[in-house]
Amino acid sequence: MNRVVIVSASVGAGHDGAARELARRLTDHGHTVDIHDYLDMLPGSAGRTLGAAYLRQLQAAPRTWDILLRALQLSRPFAALVCLLFAIAGRRMLHAVRSADLIVSTHPMPSQTLSRLKAKGRVTAPVVTYLTDMSVHRLWVAPNVDLHIALHGVAAEQARRLGARRIAVTGPAVGPAFRPVMNAAERRLARAKFGLPFEGRLALVVAGSWGVGDIADTARDIARIGLATPVVLCGQNETVRRRLADSGEGIALGWIDDMPTLMRACDVVVQNAGGLSSLEALATGLPVITYRCLAGHGRTNAAALDDAGLVPWIRDRDGLTAALTAEPVRAPLSTLCPTVALDGEMTHRETVPVTRSRRRRRLAIVAASTVAFLWLATVGVSLAVAGGFQSVGPASRRGGSVYVLVAMDSTKPMSRSTIEKLAAVHGAAAVSTKALRAQPATVRDLAKAGVTIVNAADGAPYETGVFTGRASIGQVAAGVAAVTGRSPRLMVSNGELDAIDVGIVAMHRERIIVPAATVHCGAAMGHGMKGVILVESTGDCDLEATLDALSAMASRHSVRQASIEELAA
Template identity: 55%
Template sequence: MERVVIVSARIGAGHDGAAKELARYWGKRGSGTEIVDFLDLLPVRLGRLLCSAYHRQLQVAPGSWDWLLGALGSPSPAAVARGVAGLAAANLARAIDGTDLVVSTYPLATLAAGRLKAQGRMSQPLVSYLTDPSVHRLCVSPWADLTVAPNEIAAEQARALGAVRTEVWPPLVAPDFRPVAGGAERARLRLAYGLPADRALALVVSGSWGVGEVERTVADLRADGVAEPVVVCGRNDALRDRLAEAGVRHVFGWVDTMADLMRACDLVVQNAGGLTTSEALATGLPVLTYRCLPGHGRVNSAVLDRAGTVPWVRSPEALAGAVRTALHRESVPEPVPELVPEPVPVPRIEVAG
């Protein structure tokens, strides 16, 4: 039996969500799969500190993420990031020992695996699976045997950054994310979640950490009044409490049944453009990007807008028109071909020599 190790990281939900679906994908094809968290491969408590620092940065100084991502594209800061990744190399080598294929869904894991291959300590093929619509320099390693991109724009970016072999695969999402079966199912789901049956509903999501300008987004939607906001705060309990105190009627914390909640609503308003976008499009919902996160949120939004997949709404004045346009489509469009949940055949990755 082929053994596949998928290296992810618990920074947000996008990397882990992709890893879970990749494990499901290869498992259905008879491979033995294991998911390893890259942060646990770092020495001492460095992984925990790295995750906490990123989370705190998005909460306290989100604008600095723009600066940091830009800086990491320069030689010296990028070398520091590669050095941090290299600290996990020895533990990664042990984690992948005896396996047939290594798949990375996290940039630093890709860099660590690339270092092992460069040093001749890793013979297994390496697949770098890009989880965002846009590509940062640190996501690409010339040592990856295959770089998987979610759309052609990302594939072009990866090639320009030195990816040797690049292919576009539709992003994998859980099979629960499917279009609503009809009015009866939507009515049942709205009843189950305590949602109004006679209002257009905009599902506001901001990742597993509930970061960004969520309260301002909700206020803008309420001021317009076309669609009532239904807010998912993830693990941000403080945000949930503030919204409830402000009189927002439909506020949720962490939701394990996001696919059902999406089918209960009419559109999704998001701020980062990653996994949630793929899930919403697979569910047949229109998606808008609004008050996007700095850094990866902005570059993802630009790519999705350029591709014609998800409009990037840049002002409160434009939000009202965008919501109306999304709600008054004559029919629900088919999911965008580059973001459908059906996987494509995965080619066997051979190692030269």
């Protein structure tokens, strides 16, 4: 009997789910298995803080996660600096893996810590990384890990390019409960268990245990296509569950303990992250599609799953229409059980040369300081803006009012009647550099009519760029002042700004508006909208009709239509 230690990280349920299934299979093979959470190995409350910050980042500033992953993928030195941070878990990791015959990691962070301990000679047992994702970024591949287990040849090739020494391709670690439905009677019982309609096609929308991403928009798109009823799994996100339940667009479910039965009740799975749920759905025999995927790992997983021929990546509503009635993909996955590779690894030991560096502690301190500074200047600032620093964020909807902000179209002037309608509903106009250059007379007419002018920099809403876009904040501020005689007091952004952006905005004495919702001109209005509503007015849509619809919605729900000037105070 061998002792196996599995180290996961509770940042989402996918890594933990794979760890539990591997433990079950290894136990069936006669091994003793212990599972540890890497977040518990970090000093003090750092692990829980890290998990909460990651969730907040995905919710409030998802593009920063995409930027961070790209930086790690493109820059080996930056990735090396980040990896040095994982040394702080070394002592507790050593305690957890003492006397282990095999160590398995299901998350990049423990893999990096174990690799450093192997390099020092403090861990001698074989270390295996089980790649839970179809796409492999640089942190997944640690230099001193003995074996990387991949789910498909696409993932194996990505790991190989990043320097993985030995790779095995096996089937996914999915429990036996995830199997195809046997007959119509079993499907009917499964639907009855969750109170789902017996007739019609059901599309299960999954977004991980945290329920992050554009799942409300996904449900709305599916419902309006009319080929299936969306069943939205919101996980622990009770706010989204209540919002979906109020909208009436589909069926909103909270945390579910019996996923195998729920999947057998449905006909197709729509996912946004490419994690464990995708593999479980494939094992259940359901067609799976990626739609409105998450930034960062959601996009890379979507591309890898599409390349593997397992899950098509749908990028628009036309593609979604066809995919909702598609047959399951028959692309093969390996039938080799992961435990076969793990059993073999316990008899395969390689000696990793011990390396020592007298500058290790100094480098670790420099790495920690650099990464902390970059995080605070980018992600930290975005989170602070979303929370109210120098801004009026989505929290403005708690005031019980709606503030209409129209993104000015640079391709055509706004008619006199539309300007009067916008003024009548106490609306504001978001003016970009392009709109200011193309339509200065319209900007002047809007200001004369009493419509508040809001700085949109180089887009509505503005989002930060590494080298571009920043100058446009000042260009619009100066241009609006020259045209109207008054500088704007507000700037609209999606909340993804860095310290430089916030400094420029503060220099122009503006506050940042983060819209609570964005709607397309001509689109149907959602239920109970509050806060700042950004209306995108492009093309030949009827903006006046959209403003009337917003007013009608506010009246139905007894929501006050207020002037956005109130938020500048």
